[in-house]
Amino acid sequence: MDYNYSETEKKWQKYWAENKIYKATIDKNKPKFYVLDMFPYPSGAGLHVGHPLGYIASDIYARFKRLKGFNVLHPMGYDAYGLPAEQYAIQTGQHPAITTERNIARYREQLDKIGFSFDWDREVRTCNSDYYKWTQWVFIKLFKSWYNKNTDKAETLASLIKVFEINGNIKIHAACSETKKFTASEWNAMTEKQQSDILMNYRLVYLADTMVNWCPVLGTVLANDEVSEGFSVRGGHPVLKKSMKQWSLRITAYAERLLLGLDEIDWADSIKEVQRNWIGKSEGALINFKIKNFDNLLSVFTTRPDTIFGVTFMTLAPEHELVSTITTPDRKETVNNYIKETKSRSDRERMADVKRITGEFTGAYAIHPFSGKEIPVWIADYVLIGYGTGAVMAVPAHDSRDYAFAKHFNIPIIEVISGGDISVESYDAKDGIAINSEFINGMKVKEAMKTVIEKVEDTDIGERQINYRLRDAIFSRQRYWGEPFPIYYKNGIPYTIDEKDLPLELPEVDAYLPTESGEPPLARAKNWNTKDGYPIECNTMPGFAGSSAYYLRYMDPQNRETLVSKEANEYWQDVDLYIGGAEHATGHLIYSRFWNKFLYDLGLVCKKEPFKKLINQGMIQGRSSFVYRIKDTNKFVSYNLKDKYDYSPIHVDVSIVNNDLLNIEEFKNSHIDLNSAEFILEDGKYICGWEVEKMSKSLLNVVNPDALIEKYGADTLRLYEMFLGPLEQHKPWDTQGIEGVFRFIRKLWKLFHDNNNDLNISEEKAIPEELKILHKTIKKVQEDIERFSFNTTVSSFMICVNELTELKCNKREILQDLTIIISPYAPHIAEELWYLLGNKNTISDAAFPLLNEAYLASNNFTYPVSFNGKMRFKIELPVNMSIPDIEKAIITNVDSQKWLEGKQPKKIIVVPQKIINIVI
């Protein structure tokens, strides 16, 4: 009999839950620490071993911080709205709430078994009306706000209306959709509908006709981050571009602040880079070109104003509004045909075939603003209507796309920046001297840019401009299982539902499908009207709505008056450590930063950035096993013999493979066709091959944490997940290796117990050697955990226990501190040992032992001695020995003589307490 993990773990989990050991309350005498996991979407498949990786890491960190005297907030909840439950509902008629509830129960059961220190009293579920009330509430705030570029923050719409009434929109500097200028009297004369339409251009959530990503299979529009290469990220269904009236989030107003904020937060460079990319800032100039014979101006955005004298043609997107106006009659037919052709090509086709160069001349000419030369105006699909002005000044000498186009259509190429060879390729680098460029000749690129922009502004033909790739986020979904919009329509004008009437609860419907007229499922709801009979919005909010402020709600989850109280927000402030997957880089992580900045502007939260430190845990990959079927037979050949046959590899369930050995009986029983299978064995065994793949049901390589907990206990699982390797790295799961950690747990137990499994603790004083082992471990563990190196701490625990076992150390003085430092990793066994040592409180209330460097000091140091950088032997010398003495000692040493071979060393390098290197 040794350690009974199963009984012990259950006992302490019960104790922790019943005594609410992990309940967090505001305590101003203690510093706060907020550790957050990205809350899961509770899928029907339950957790596999990859899911809890991040939760275990954050739990260890949370428990560690608590031992270090912090007041730790460590909550958990569920991102409960989402497509899978709804798709399931469509198929089965089962209400998604029921499926979701069931999945949550299963998740909770699995999570509980792992022994997390979550404060479950703070649980949130995005689909609960007392939670989504606040999602709707923020929506209303966004609806009633506009972005003032002068103050660089969001303000309430009332302030905007006041300005309109006095000055119209002439002086307003706002983040807004394109709006005609109007005066105060014009404003005051407008109908309510007209005013509403104008205000829509300013609101931070707005209703507008937008080109959206329409996914016919899912029956809904999707945001840009939910689409990848023309397919939906969830489900992989084709996505089309379509113009529809949709709610959008004016996240572009915050582009610059979202970009700047990245410099203040401690996130991995890779993910910051992804966000910078997504925001896609480019600085340059907006320049207006006159068009020959027309009054219209053609404005283009360029990041290379320095190359303006190299413009030899202009290119418009085929959808550009000027195309129909300026195309000459003789070119009309050709141009129209080209437009028609481009329209028929989907985005996906366009992307797939980037190399194809197409375009047509419109017959019109633009006038160069400086040289006055005539420049032909073309249309081509390499220019995107959605970016900049949808038109470019083409400089073939210094832009590779323009170059390819010019070559293809035989348009002149003028070199204006020296440094490249434009007969071969375009010279795109921003490095060189301006030539053939009148007033900027001889200037370097940077100076030339500045000079041109100044001239452009002075002569009133354009202005300095910054562009962003970031688009406003489409915020409505034509689905059932999401937050209803707190919006109703009166005479076609959208109004918000009164805040005091929130939450607007999700209604029941008879089917989770669009109506026959194509309206979203909510249109099926009975009485989906206000009490005055006005129709309520039928779209629902997207997945990221509910996750955008959940970290705030955790601070004050039961508050019925507000999203988060000032007191709670000022105490918990922001998330100190956030752990989750990198797949949310451009979705959740950018939306919630936006959401937070908006709430900050309104004075509702005190921090500009929600997540101070972010760690993206790596993916746990599956280790698939294979058997090899000889073609056209029911015979299977063992791994090392397979090459003698013509075979095909077949996935086999990893649960019937142990250490690459196939359990033949279970394999035969796994399918009727295999009952009569024959095997070609090696040494009487069937050896399976293996490969690292994604962990997935279909590849038969899913490993379930419950089964491992059953067999080895939660502490072992926790330690092993950490032991696998660095948290941020992707790594394959190999169940085999867990045995080593399991042995370690039992070894730890044995330190405290005799051969009869009776507690056996000595009260004797520890010897220096034992103290050195302990304090070496304390030092290593606290250093490693602060740099999130969890795998190395597990090794140092093993080393520590190995060394103490060697010394047969069972002294309380050592073991009690060891129990504390190990408790964040293996909380159950630690709690049990703590209890057995006679402590009455929970180990979570213990203090992390203080490091005493004095125990680590040593009189001697064992120097590795190298000759020309190669280590040859070791020598133990006193640490206080002077360098000349060390040199003397080493030169006269017998071992040195052998390596010197009678030669005189050229040089001896002594790095005290590091190394000795002799150069010969």
Add this chain to the structure above:
RNA sequence: GCGGAUGUGGCGUAAUUGGUAGCCGCGCUAGACUUAGAAUCUAGUGCCGAAAGGUGUAUGGGUUCGAGUCCCUUCAUCCGCACCA
């Protein structure tokens, strides 16, 4: 194409600041205990070599007394973005 990350034994990995490459664990080999197995324990285990020794951190080069670590080159894998003007 651009940007980012990674590359060390049969496998997962370690080496925090340029200072003993391979810690810890898996696996493997041999042995002990056992009727047998499991479990446990002991020893060994980068590669070549009987040994002495040589060699070795994706590749090739460089800096240095000394490089897995710094610089340059090439290659491979993964991720993100992709006509963004």
